[in-house]
Amino acid sequence: MNKLFSTKIRWLLLCLLTPTFLVHAQSLTTVKGTVAAARDGAPLVGVTVAVAGRNIGTQTDARGAFRLQVPDPDGTLVFTYIGYLSRQEPLNGRTGGISVSLEEDERKLEEVVVVGYGQQKRKDVTGAVTSVSGAELNKLPVTRADQMLQGKLPGVQVMNNSGRPGGSVRVNIRGSNSINGSNDPLVVIDGVIGASFQDINPNDIASMDVLKDASATAIYGSRGANGVIMITTRRGKAGKTKVSYNTYTSWQQVANKLDLLNAGEYLQMRHALLDLYKSTGDARAPALESELSTIDPAVNTDWQDEVYQSGQQMSHELSISGGSEKTRFMLSAGYMKQRGIIKRSDFTRASLRLNLDHEINSRLRVGLNLYVVKSGENRASENRAGGSEGGDIIQNATRFDPTLPVYDAEGEYNRMRNAGSQLENPVAQIYERERRYNTTRLVSSLFANYEVARDLNFRTSFSYDYEDNLNKFFTSGKLMEALNTGMAEAATSKYNHWIIENTLTYDKTFSDHRFTVLGGFTAEAEEGYSFDATGRKLTTEVLQYNDLSAASNALISSGHGRNTLASFLGRINYAFKDRYLLTLSGRADGASKFAKNNKWAFFPSAALAWRVSEEEFLRHSGFVNNLKLRVSYGESGSQAISRYQSLARITLGANAYAYGNTELVGASNNAMANPNLTWETTRQLDAGMDLSILKDRISASVDYYQKTTFNLLYSKPVAAYTGYTSIMSNIGKMQNRGWEFEINTRNLTGAFTWSTNLNFSANKNKVLELGDLEEIYLNGSAGALGSGFSRTGVLRIGHEIGEFYGYVFDGIYQNAKEVADLPAPNAQPGTVKFRDVNNDGEITPDDRTIIGSAMPDFTYGFSNDFSYRNFDLSIFFQGSYGNDILNLNLFKLERSGNEENSLRKVLDYWHGEGTSNTIQALDQGTGDMSSRYIEDGSYLRLKNLMLGYTLPAVITTRWGIQQVRIYGSAQNLLTFTKYTGYDPEVNSRSDDSSQQNRNLLWGYDLGSYPATRSYTVGLNVTF
Amino acid sequence: MRNACKYLIVALALLAATACSKFLEERTEDFDFLTPDNFPQTENDAELLLAGTLGKFRSQSYYDRAYYFLAEVSGELVNSTATSGSRYDFDAYTWQPNNEYVVNLWNASYDIIDGANTMIRKVPVAGQLSDEKKRWYVGAGRFIRALAYFNLVRNYGKLPLLTEPVTDPEPAANLARAEINEVYDLIAADLQYASDSLPAAWPGGLPGRPDQDAARALLAQVYLTMAGAPLRDNTKWAAAASYAKMVIDGGRYELLADFGDLWKVANNNNRESIYAIQYYTSGTGVSVMSVQSRPGNVGKESGWNYWTTSKSFMDEFPDTDKRKAATFLTSMDGKDYPAFSAGQPYLGKWIDAGRANFQDNNRRTNLNVPVIRFADVLLIYAEAENEANGPANAYTAINRVRDRAGLPALGGLTQAQFRDSVRKERTHELAFEYNRRYDLIRWQLLDQVMGNDTLSKKSYTPNKALYPIPENELQLNPGLGQNDGY
Structure with missing residues (x-):
């Protein structure tokens, strides 16, 4: 946007200058020359070349050449170009061969930052706003735009929930405010609220500005509390049409495999179990003996190898931009396809964007942004540790019997030897199930700017977005769930959203005072409709979900809802002597979601900044070139509930019951009313400092913030004897405090450049109040692991969210005396021993305690960029420190002697005093929720290593090509971690149907799609 | 143009202010759910509530799994195959207040009670139902509530006694538990109302709704239980016998000739089934x-x-x-x-x-899972009649059951001998049918049987005749108080 803004001004100037230039043309000399970038010698296109002190100018062409008629052969030419330092070049009588090179402008003060309902120069910003350019973002080949932010910006925590193609990403700005509502930041694309990262083509992004403090976010009122990410897409510039093509291909592999028992070791464990049964006269011995007698010792199946493959991703992106002074356009088309590392999983996205600007006259400008995206995914099932199929592909590949081949003698999928097992063959789960997700989305925005009077601008926009989802599922009769009959489902949903926004902006400067006043009104509505049809007992499987009339049993359901929001907003920016800056802003929001008495709320904020470097005592300092102190305080909100949640609801259920052989629809109470539901409000204090020294060679920012969210919405547990287990309530208070730090240095400039960015964020979350409760226990086991896991986490006053709760694992009972000294239910030598936390001499549920936290102490990113002549090298590390992971896969994988496979370490099982203090005896359980399953999730990873080469301009210009760059890169090449699962970036409960679970259950691993290591080669061409 | 713009802005602001309150309303025509404001009104509405409430009995939190652990696995006749964890706890008598089945049964039961209370409260004020139909649906609601409380009180003892649907959690937050006899009084009153007001048979002939005989049979079982431990109210033997006799004399039920036919899907809702949890689905079945x-x-x-x-x-x-x-x-x-x-x-x-x-x-x-079948009623009658009046008039009933089993008829027994015989008959006839634990408790045999069972004797204590109140309930309302020993 900064480029765009400046270009507009420049073109405006040029327009004004041109007629004058024509009038004064007389006795002129023609001078010629070229302009190139100092860094790599590449020709610069569109550089404004003007004669100093005269209204004469031109622009460089595609080869960087210019030709200008000057009145004075000894005059001076001024070269200006966006992003570069302008340069004055005396002609000294030269008329040709004038070769000028421009240095890149690293100074950020004149940069334009996109803020809510407007833009500001960086120097005028009073809030905590960080920005990253598209060029920086596009270094990393990613499928989703939010992945590009990982480790790039302080205070912005980005985490890949899953390695699956198109997998979701968690973005948290300054911690989690909300328990029940989304903690996702508000995403605003080109001014349109409520877009999604998932849909945007990363290549379309010109810049992202992240609004973090209340002064910046209050203008978004009830949606600003989680921070706001302003995405600006690229727009056309007047001049020669620019065509660019970017492509890459990458290859992916699973970053590591788990070390499991091979068939021989598995058999060894099973035989040990048989020996145990025989020696104790256990009635199960005959069954086990006959089972083991059928095993072919020659078979050794590595089920991980059977499900994983080498993945591949490719991307093509073509954009065409340009236009005239009155009409400018940017047209882009993108196509991306990723084949996942689990067989038959993939993700495809195709997108088309048109950004159009037109000036009807000098006062009225109109524009259109149109974006259409279509994505499709074949999704592998993940994150289930139990349930009807034992688990999902990822878990089952680690649990399935290694002595069984994939197929039996008849070519059918092998099942577990114990025919009653629910554990599904993971290869069958891959090939006998379809899970296709298709989304088509249209995002459109029509806007007009009208200059009502000098300094007074009216802007109106109408935005509409439409989303159509069609998800199709098919389970063949070879899987247990639909054995012999097959099952198919089609689920479709449609979503409409419109917003009307009207703002009026008044700018005024007189003497030392500079004002910008903004006021506006907006209204919007969202509506969704869903329809689902499930067919069972298919008479033919051939048609899958394409014709559900093949189903002899069908179930249909649908859903609908609508919600509206209306707002008034305003902001005043005031600058005195360019040194003292004040911002006041506020928004009043009314929402249909809330109870009658609480429909409206107002969110105000204020900020002050002092540009110390503009004071006399620093103004002429050669050392400090910018020093700004900022402080802000304000409120923003979160509509943490979904619509209708203040109302009592009775829901229908199909096939709820039967009278004889007649199936019935049933109705039951679903929720109690809460007529007092209201907004979550976050009060935030931010104090920060921006500093640049040594002509911007070193620039740094530091921020401290403290946020308190009150009226926390929570699905508050109520005693189940009421007939309900929870009621949506405003019950609590939560605090997030933290430090953010960022430093950018230009270590070397000139032919060899080296720059470094280091950013660091530490956030501390604290629960302050939970209504009348002291704590709330959480069950993150997804219900598949039994009572021992009915409480895996706790939300406790004075503590942070994401804490794990359970027993402290204290080894294995070694002998009868230890059991007698510390009795526990079912304890005997060889069983799991817990610590007697409350020192009452026995193990009871009261010995459970907090045993870990999924919240990192800090996260960080560290990048170094080098360039030398035509080469560029970028090394980017990113990491997280101090967070724990609950590896629930271990509940199954550390069993000893089980019919399902286990980790190799179970060979070290307890078989007599002193033999093991880590793995229990054969046939004993791994125990209830305990610190046994908690692992350190800290990591440091080489996220991206990229080497690029730009072909010399002398060669490419010969081909009529402005620039050609080729690059190779590697992602996740190195990861340093103690975590023993597939990958420390794991978040299995991220796709839970409950928002509350998604927010509170961090750091769970129930078998999520593993992260990948990938290698990429790419090409960028600009014509 | 400038003026036009000004007017437009003013107009928009005015429009905004006036239209807002309407714009922000939640409109019922958008809902995909019903609201209690106008529901139930019709017979169909009452039917929706009845089916929705009855359907909860068949979940895995109730008859399909959880209740089986509490009722049968905790007895000596059924053992789980687990060697550790929440299922094994019922073999070893090591359950804790967080045991998932202990929690599930509690939660599912009160969910059902809420549905029943909603029917009992709201059907009488429904606008489009005849008085007779209102009595039927209220009767059905009270039957359901009685069954739910009966199963609860036998497992957890003293209970929070909810008789109205909860619409605001606050007043219910600090409820104390009612004494066991108070719970039984409500159960008996509900079943008496139900047996007075439910139809002998619902029109249309579909099985599955509670009818008059179902209420009488269940009431007989409730009185039988009240006569035994822990209440040991001797006056209830005669009451149990009298309600059982009403069902027997009513003649609507008979024993199937072949005992094996009772356990076949094709014979769901046979002539012996008085009340059963219905498990039919046309899709992939529900019962595990x-x-x-x-x-x-x-x-x-x-x-x-x-x-x-x-x-x-x-x-x-x-x-x-x-x-x-x-x-x-x-x-x-x-x-x-x-x-x-x-x-x-x-x-x-x-x-x-x-x-x-x-x-x-x-x-x-x-x-289907039988809640009460005719053989059970015959054995209730035999047991209760023997306790109330001695064996003289009890032989016919027990011998009908024995005859079907191919066993010789009994005769000439003392009251004590008859008691042993009827207990044994009950154990064999009704084996594995969600009752063993409650019979052992009634007969005061739990200490003797489970206190000596190989699997449970190590951890058995007499207080384990009651399960613990689930830990979440106690955390939310400490005033409930925990059962002894937990």
Whole structure:
């Protein structure tokens, strides 16, 4: 946007200058020359070349050449170009061969930052706003735009929930405010609220500005509390049409495999179990003996190898931009396809964007942004540790019997030897199930700017977005769930959203005072409709979900809802002597979601900044070139509930019951009313400092913030004897405090450049109040692991969210005396021993305690960029420190002697005093929720290593090509971690149907799609 | 243009201010749910509530799994195959207040009670129902509430006694528990109302709704339970006998000739079934009772191998007992029971005997679960009549049951001898039918039986005649108080 803004001004100037230039043309000399970038010698296109002190100018062409008629052969030419330092070049009588090179402008003060309902120069910003350019973002080949932010910006925590193609990403700005509502930041694309990262083509992004403090976010009122990410897409510039093509291909592999028992070791464990049964006269011995007698010792199946493959991703992106002074356009088309590392999983996205600007006259400008995206995914099932199929592909590949081949003698999928097992063959789960997700989305925005009077601008926009989802599922009769009959489902949903926004902006400067006043009104509505049809007992499987009339049993359901929001907003920016800056802003929001008495709320904020470097005592300092102190305080909100949640609801259920052989629809109470539901409000204090020294060679920012969210919405547990287990309530208070730090240095400039960015964020979350409760226990086991896991986490006053709760694992009972000294239910030598936390001499549920936290102490990113002549090298590390992971896969994988496979370490099982203090005896359980399953999730990873080469301009210009760059890169090449699962970036409960679970259950691993290591080669061409 | 713009802005602001309140309303025409403001109104509405409430009995939190652990696995006749964890706790008597089945049954029961209370409260004020129909649906609601409280009080003892639907959690937040006899008084009152107001048969002939005989039979069972421990109210023997007799004399029910026919899906809702949880679905079935009850290593007939019985219990049955074959699963897929996963006989009643292809329907079954069947009523009558008046008039009832089993008729017993006989008959006739624990408690035999059972004797204590109040309930309302010993 900064480029765009400046270009507009420049073109405006040029327009004004041109007629004058024509009038004064007389006795002129023609001078010629070229302009190139100092860094790599590449020709610069569109550089404004003007004669100093005269209204004469031109622009460089595609080869960087210019030709200008000057009145004075000894005059001076001024070269200006966006992003570069302008340069004055005396002609000294030269008329040709004038070769000028421009240095890149690293100074950020004149940069334009996109803020809510407007833009500001960086120097005028009073809030905590960080920005990253598209060029920086596009270094990393990613499928989703939010992945590009990982480790790039302080205070912005980005985490890949899953390695699956198109997998979701968690973005948290300054911690989690909300328990029940989304903690996702508000995403605003080109001014349109409520877009999604998932849909945007990363290549379309010109810049992202992240609004973090209340002064910046209050203008978004009830949606600003989680921070706001302003995405600006690229727009056309007047001049020669620019065509660019970017492509890459990458290859992916699973970053590591788990070390499991091979068939021989598995058999060894099973035989040990048989020996145990025989020696104790256990009635199960005959069954086990006959089972083991059928095993072919020659078979050794590595089920991980059977499900994983080498993945591949490719991307093509073509954009065409340009236009005239009155009409400018940017047209882009993108196509991306990723084949996942689990067989038959993939993700495809195709997108088309048109950004159009037109000036009807000098006062009225109109524009259109149109974006259409279509994505499709074949999704592998993940994150289930139990349930009807034992688990999902990822878990089952680690649990399935290694002595069984994939197929039996008849070519059918092998099942577990114990025919009653629910554990599904993971290869069958891959090939006998379809899970296709298709989304088509249209995002459109029509806007007009009208200059009502000098300094007074009216802007109106109408935005509409439409989303159509069609998800199709098919389970063949070879899987247990639909054995012999097959099952198919089609689920479709449609979503409409419109917003009307009207703002009026008044700018005024007189003497030392500079004002910008903004006021506006907006209204919007969202509506969704869903329809689902499930067919069972298919008479033919051939048609899958394409014709559900093949189903002899069908179930249909649908859903609908609508919600509206209306707002008034305003902001005043005031600058005195360019040194003292004040911002006041506020928004009043009314929402249909809330109870009658609480429909409206107002969110105000204020900020002050002092540009110390503009004071006399620093103004002429050669050392400090910018020093700004900022402080802000304000409120923003979160509509943490979904619509209708203040109302009592009775829901229908199909096939709820039967009278004889007649199936019935049933109705039951679903929720109690809460007529007092209201907004979550976050009060935030931010104090920060921006500093640049040594002509911007070193620039740094530091921020401290403290946020308190009150009226926390929570699905508050109520005693189940009421007939309900929870009621949506405003019950609590939560605090997030933290430090953010960022430093950018230009270590070397000139032919060899080296720059470094280091950013660091530490956030501390604290629960302050939970209504009348002291704590709330959480069950993150997804219900598949039994009572021992009915409480895996706790939300406790004075503590942070994401804490794990359970027993402290204290080894294995070694002998009868230890059991007698510390009795526990079912304890005997060889069983799991817990610590007697409350020192009452026995193990009871009261010995459970907090045993870990999924919240990192800090996260960080560290990048170094080098360039030398035509080469560029970028090394980017990113990491997280101090967070724990609950590896629930271990509940199954550390069993000893089980019919399902286990980790190799179970060979070290307890078989007599002193033999093991880590793995229990054969046939004993791994125990209830305990610190046994908690692992350190800290990591440091080489996220991206990229080497690029730009072909010399002398060669490419010969081909009529402005620039050609080729690059190779590697992602996740190195990861340093103690975590023993597939990958420390794991978040299995991220796709839970409950928002509350998604927010509170961090750091769970129930078998999520593993992260990948990938290698990429790419090409960028600009014509 | 400038003026036009000004007017536009002013107009928009005015429009905004006036239109806002309407714009922000939540409109019922957008809802995909019903609201209590105008529901229920019609007979169909009442039917929706009835089916929605009854349907909760058949969930895995209730009759389909959780309740079975509490009622049967905790007895000596059924053992789980687990060697640790929440299922094994019912063998070892090591359950804790967080045991998932202890929690599930509590939660599901009160969910049902809320549905029943809603019917009891709101059907009488529904606008489009006749007074007679109102009595029927209120009667059904009170039958449901009684069944839910009956199963609760036998497991948890003193209970928070909810008789109104909860619309605001605050007043209910600090509820204290009612005494056991108060709970039974409500149950008896509900069932008396139900037996007075429910129709003898619902029009249309569909089975599954509670009717007059269902209420009487259940009331007989409730009185029988009140007569035993812990209440030991001797006056209730006669009451139990009298309600059982009403059902017997009513003549609507009879014993099926072949005991094995009771356990076949084709015979759901047979002439012996007085009230049963309905499990029919046209889709993939809902009940996991069969797959839980089958051994794991019998090829395509395999199930999840949840529980077994024991050879010693099977050996109590003489081979002449015609019930033996249907009660015990001893052979399947060419294997005899010593080669089954657990090396023990399995529970023949629940395996969905005679199923053509067990793998169909995701191994789910449509087999109903009897809440009370005619043989039970005969045995209630026999037991209660003997306790109230001695055996003279009790023989006919017990001998009907024995006759079907192919056992000789009883006669000439003392009251004590008859008591032993009827208890044994009950144990054999109704084996594995969600009752063993409650019979042992009633007969004050729990200490003797479970205190000496191999699996449970180590952790058995007499207080374990009651399960603990779930830990979340106590955390939310400490005033409930925990049962002794937890």
